[in-house]
Amino acid sequence: MTQKRVSSAASSNAYVQGSTIVGDGACTEFNHGVPTEERLEAFRRAVWEAGLAYARDNLPWRGIDDAYAVYVSEVMLQQTQVSRVEKFWPRFMEAFPTIDDLAHAETAQVLELWQGLGYNRRALALMRAACACVERFDSTMPDTLDDLLSLPGIGPATAGGILAFAFQKPAVYVETNVRAVFIHEFFAHHTEAVHDRELIPLVEQTCSHDNPRGWYYALLDWGAHIKQTEKNPTRRSAHYARQNTFEGSHRQKRAFILRTVLAHSGISFTEVGALLNTEENRMGRPSVDQTTLNRLVDELAAEGFFQRVDDALQV
DNA sequence: GTCCCGACAG
């Protein structure tokens, strides 16, 4: 399904042409493709107001200065709903209160705590990043974009989140809720495939320098509310991607294998295959052939989830 | 089926 820009603005700066700004139903004049300062100021007021109206300030990781704690929450929230992270973050922080605790933790224990959260790779990256911070940054989280991006599992969004939430820096933080708000407010509803390139200048120009943390809380809360009340504007992002079906997928088998090895560390390759196929058959699916099983296990081992020594799989 | 406070390898 190729997404194509529906509006006539095929050029890189979409908000030149459309000249239909949405947002509070008000159409404002553009000035050479850039929203006027009046428009931006009206937007800023709207964000603060919506942030107040739809605040989710009861989330346990909010209003926290500990950059490590913020970091853990941001990683957990990557492509994962708030409602799920609410249950995992407190447990994780209790088990590993400091970055040193995580850096010195057993991989098996971290993965065990991660089960049910999804995207297990994140847990490994989190541990590796913690080790890097202990070694390179004296057991603290770095507070610059470049240093954050140098850590595994931290991309532009997570780095921006840490800078804004933990360090109160006016960073560029673009994720699904932020996209939802900016697309909803600055791009006419028929505009498709809005690229982050078009959002980032707006994000930079509007971010509060007095209170970046509060600013992005407000954006997130407004974005979450917009998604509840109307069709998700993020679908009009060029970066919006649908998930493949999980049932019967490669991912589901990976998850099963990892859970099995965690529960029976040292289990043989053959036994894991038997358990997997029992499960597959129980769910009405065909057995997994040896080649595929081999590949799945090797991939997991290569990514560092466990070691494969001869026939034994050991976390 | 839909979505989720993305990162990374190829």
Add this chain to the structure above:
DNA sequence: CTGTCAGGAC
């Protein structure tokens, strides 16, 4: 740029 990754709520 595209495909992959996890899991449960709705």
